[in-house]
Amino acid sequence: MIEEIKKDALEKGVPIIKDEGLAFPLNFIEQHKLKDILELGTAVGYSAIMMAQSDDDIRIDTIEKNEEMYDQALKNINERKLNDRIKVHLCAIEDYETEKMYDLIFVDAAKAQYGKYMEKFLPNLKSDGYMFFDNMIFHGLIDDPEKITSRNLRNLVKKIIKFREMVQNDERFDIMMFDNVGDGILILNRRKCET
Numbered sequence: 711m712i713e714e715i716k717k718d719a720l721e722k723g724v725p726i727i728k729d730e731g732l733a734f735p736l737n738f739i740e741q742h743k744l745k746d747i748l749e750l751g752t753a754v755g756y757s758a759i760m761m762a763q764s765d766d767d768i769r770i771d772t773i774e775k776n777e778e779m780y781d782q783a784l785k786n787i788n789e790r791k792l793n794d795r796i797k798v799h800l801c802a803i804e805d806y807e808t809e810k811m812y813d814l815i816f817v818d819a820a821k822a823q824y825g826k827y828m829e830k831f832l833p834n835l836k837s838d839g840y841m842f843f844d845n846m847i848f849h850g851l852i853d854d855p856e857k858i859t860s861r862n863l864r865n866l867v868k869k870i871i872k873f874r875e876m877v878q879n880d881e882r883f884d885i886m887m888f889d890n891v892g893d894g895i896l897i898l899n900r901r902k903c904e905t
């Protein structure tokens with residue numbers, strides 16, 4: 711049961727996507743018939759399993775650098791017999807190289823690196839493909855970063871704000887921003903004419 715993964719993750723403090731944050735991408739994937747997915751940030755495989763279970767034709771590559779998380783993700787995926795459709799790669803996102811093209815790149819790791827990941831994986835996004843970024847309102851802190859007392863957190867929030875501003879003026883994409891979904895989801899749609 712998928713609920714077991716969720717319960718176990720919550721008990722161990724593993725950061726998995728919230729239900730309301732996941733329902734939205736699952737609907738979006740179905741509506742737009744997205745089949746080839748690259749996920750940045752596997753944790754224990756919860757979101758990858760949910761996406762793969764939503765349609766038998768979905769294939770996912772997902773990247774995780776933490777060995778313990780990776781082992782648990784493999785176990786969870788194997789137990790659900792999804793290992794032929796979900797491939798977990800044990801490596802840092804920064805080091806992952808592929809020539810494969812994806813319909814959707816689902817970014818759920820290292821928020822401070824969103825801009826870098828966007829540039830790194832753009833060549834792997836099909837024309838008219840989508841990139842999803844979670845935590846775009848960052849628990850409501852985006853509106854007033856100066857009020858945050860922790861310096862690290864303030865810097866992180868500033869980076870998210872900068873990323874949001876940067877993509878607003880990027881002509882390679884059409885942008886959709888959903889502040890009211892989960893922790894805020896930003897979707898970039900690669901323009902068809904862009905090569």
Ligand SMILES: C[S@@+](CC[C@H](N)C(=O)[O-])C[C@H]1O[C@@H](n2cnc3c(N)ncnc32)[C@H](O)[C@@H]1O
Binds near residue numbers: 758801818820
């Ligand atoms: C928010 S969790 C992913 C949750 C998962 N998508 C889910 O909802 O089930 C982020 C994961 O990304 C991994 N991560 C963070 N930075 C990374 C990096 N630079 N390379 C690879 N994995 C990274 C963390 O170890 C963590 O397990």
